Amino acid sequence: MHKIWLIIQREYLTRVRKKSFIIMTFLTPLLLAAFMVIPAWLATISDSEDVVMVLDESGLFADKLESKEDLKIIPIAAGSLEQAKTAYQETDYTALLHIPKLDLDNPEGIRLYSKKNTSLQVKFRLENMLEKEIESQRFMASGIDREMLNKMKANVTMTTVNLSESGERDSNVWVTSGAGIIGAVIIYFFIFLYGVQIMRGVIEEKTNRIVEVMISSVKPFQLMMGKIVGIAGVGLTQFLLWVVLSTIVVGSVQAAFDIKPAPTPIEQMQAGRDLATGEESAQTQEESQANMLSEVSSAISNLNFPLLLGCFLFYFLGGYLLYGSLFGAIGAAVDNETDTQQFMFPITIPLIISFIMSYTVVIQNPDGPVAFWMSIIPFTSPIVMMVRIPFGVPASELLLSMGLLIVGFIFTTWIASRIYRVGILMYGKKINYKELSKWLFYRV
Amino acid sequence: MSILKIDGVTKRYANHTALDNVSFDIPAGCIFGLLGPNGAGKTSLIRIITQITGADSGEIYFKGEKLRPSHIKDMGYLPEERGLYKKMKVGEQLLYLAQLKGLSKDEATARIKEWVVRFEIKDWMNKHIEDLSKGMQQKVQFMATVMHEPSLIILDEPFSGFDPINANLIKDEILRLRDNGATIIFSTHRMESVEELCDNIALINRSRKVLDGPVREIKDTYKTDTYQVIGNGQLLITSPDFEVLEQHENHGVFRASIRLLDGASPNDLLRYLIQRVEVHSFVELVPSINDIFIRKVKETYHA
Numbered sequence: 001m002h003k004i005w006l007i008i009q010r011e012y013l014t015r016v017r018k019k020s021f022i023i024m025t026f027l028t029p030l031l032l033a034a035f036m037v038i039p040a041w042l043a044t045i046s047d048s049e050d051v052v053m054v055l056d057e058s059g060l061f062a063d064k065l066e067s068k069e070d071l072k073i074i075p076i077a078a079g080s081l082e083q084a085k086t087a088y089q090e091t092d093y094t095a096l097l098h099i100p101k102l103d104l105d106n107p108e109g110i111r112l113y114s115k116k117n118t119s120l121q122v123k124f125r126l127e128n129m130l131e132k133e134i135e136s137q138r139f140m141a142s143g144i145d146r147e148m149l150n151k152m153k154a155n156v157t158m159t160t161v162n163l164s165e166s167g168e169r170d171s172n173v174w175v176t177s178g179a180g181i182i183g184a185v186i187i188y189f190f191i192f193l194y195g196v197q198i199m200r201g202v203i204e205e206k207t208n209r210i211v212e213v214m215i216s217s218v219k220p221f222q223l224m225m226g227k228i229v230g231i232a233g234v235g236l237t238q239f240l241l242w243v244v245l246s247t248i249v250v251g252s253v254q255a256a257f258d259i260k261p262a263p264t265p266i267e268q269m270q271a272g273r274d275l276a277t278g279e280e281s282a283q284t285q286e287e288s289q290a291n292m293l294s295e296v297s298s299a300i301s302n303l304n305f306p307l308l309l310g311c312f313l314f315y316f317l318g319g320y321l322l323y324g325s326l327f328g329a330i331g332a333a334v335d336n337e338t339d340t341q342q343f344m345f346p347i348t349i350p351l352i353i354s355f356i357m358s359y360t361v362v363i364q365n366p367d368g369p370v371a372f373w374m375s376i377i378p379f380t381s382p383i384v385m386m387v388r389i390p391f392g393v394p395a396s397e398l399l400l401s402m403g404l405l406i407v408g409f410i411f412t413t414w415i416a417s418r419i420y421r422v423g424i425l426m427y428g429k430k431i432n433y434k435e436l437s438k439w440l441f442y443r444v
Numbered sequence: 445m446s447i448l449k450i451d452g453v454t455k456r457y458a459n460h461t462a463l464d465n466v467s468f469d470i471p472a473g474c475i476f477g478l479l480g481p482n483g484a485g486k487t488s489l490i491r492i493i494t495q496i497t498g499a500d501s502g503e504i505y506f507k508g509e510k511l512r513p514s515h516i517k518d519m520g521y522l523p524e525e526r527g528l529y530k531k532m533k534v535g536e537q538l539l540y541l542a543q544l545k546g547l548s549k550d551e552a553t554a555r556i557k558e559w560v561v562r563f564e565i566k567d568w569m570n571k572h573i574e575d576l577s578k579g580m581q582q583k584v585q586f587m588a589t590v591m592h593e594p595s596l597i598i599l600d601e602p603f604s605g606f607d608p609i610n611a612n613l614i615k616d617e618i619l620r621l622r623d624n625g626a627t628i629i630f631s632t633h634r635m636e637s638v639e640e641l642c643d644n645i646a647l648i649n650r651s652r653k654v655l656d657g658p659v660r661e662i663k664d665t666y667k668t669d670t671y672q673v674i675g676n677g678q679l680l681i682t683s684p685d686f687e688v689l690e691q692h693e694n695h696g697v698f699r700a701s702i703r704l705l706d707g708a709s710p711n712d713l714l715r716y717l718i719q720r721v722e723v724h725s726f727v728e729l730v731p732s733i734n735d736i737f738i739r740k741v742k743e744t745y746h747a
Contacts, residue, residue, distance in 0.1 A: 006540065014529075213528075
């Protein structure tokens, strides 16, 4: 045990002291902060106002299209379309809106001319303005007052509630799936990044020819496990530092710049529409946003964090150990990194499949047969189970999955150690699967 | 007393036999040459002794006890395929390897200090291995092999890749370690390189032991009573006691290999020669280990 501990220490310390580790550890939270600051900053500088010239031949919209803070409307008094176009060419305005003579029941032929491609937001806003105006005109024509209509509008938001023995809890599908997906993504990348590090480490020992010196002092299994555990320590250290540093950096950036999280494109589009539909809907929007926020935060607080975190750590380490030993075996079987491809393939396939399935099939139907089986089989369970857990998984299934994962990594470690002890002393020989399977039963 | 007793060791791989019923003893406190051509089975035997692999059958006794894992820390092994962690500092590396051999941190640090002075490498302790020249790396490697003061030191092809200066340094170190009581096993296919160092040898060919014993005895057994004579004059041997194997003459200087036949002594030959020619040089032609090996291998083929 003492020797394994020495090996773990070496593997851990040499990696943690590397410049690349230190840079990655500190750079990632900074990049995260940059991702928050830059879109917000870009939003402020791109807030230059859009100016749209409007040639209204229908006469329906005269005076009705109003300039907004960042969207200025310049009506053109009269003239042909050709004249308007030449006039527009001489300006640096955003676009020219041409409204021909219109049939209110069938408003067609409205065109937006521009020198560059207009942004979707401008297009949406103009469309909204026109739609709203046409609607109003139609209401007027059929004798309905707009005010009246607003009174009749209904707004429904539904609160989803989980019914369980322990009582009712508010749930939010987005929060639940989000929590699972984040855990799954982290596990996926962790297995890949650090699994490959194990493989590189083994190849390095082989090419440096130190491996025979080492195994005249320690057992091959000790050398392999020491490396796997040491690198796991590096990964956990990096992960924890990221969490801590990100919290600090993000917190201080938010405090310093008073930035809300950058809106997603869909939200931006909605915002574009909302701006155009006017104040009354903006109000309901605000209300529903507030509703959603409270709903999200209550859903977050209703997630079973100790369970989630415990399972995360378990599957994080279990998945890593399961795959890590296989990566180590690949490293032992080859002489250099270019030969690893054929062996990497079967290992990466279950990882990639479970990753893809987890945010498609599993998230849509977290209790379906695909999700069930993939969360039981050890090769896919670390990723798939993480997605399922926030939705609630019966304890029996969870225990079965965990038990099988433990059996799984004992099995892969056994296979890996058989391959490893033969492979590390084998030089200059191209290895194929047949050869590898023989190694499993060599008496060394 | 023998430090290592190899008793009927056999090792088979999938499609060839690496060692076939090999037995011999290695006396304590000697320099032992484990000799044979490439692929003879030397490295396989060493890997069994260092417990990297196990034998299919046969036993090995270390200091009279059956080989077991705890013996590892009393052995130092410098493999033919050797290297160090390139990104580690010299000091860290030595400390790490010494600790893996079972030394405590303090012990290891003290030993390193000692060796650093002996090998004059104090300035390198904080350098990375990859920044050292090859010769320096080899010194570090040698230190790592012997630092825990093992009673059995196994060196596989120790001089391959060493420059002559470092090779001599290592030779001196080996002799010093032997004088301090350690047993050293040299494994090499370049037999001439260790001839003058070895007290005992074992010859291995094609997975079998061909010959073993003290170098002097082996040479005595295989000497052919042949002498080389160089001198001036017309050499013409008519005596039935001597046989001329080879003779060249150039500008009145002759060079001849002469074998003594039954009962004749070197002095008889010398007396015989002095009466007839002017003798400049008279040397016994001792067979080299290499010659003996070739002869022995031929014998085993023909037998």
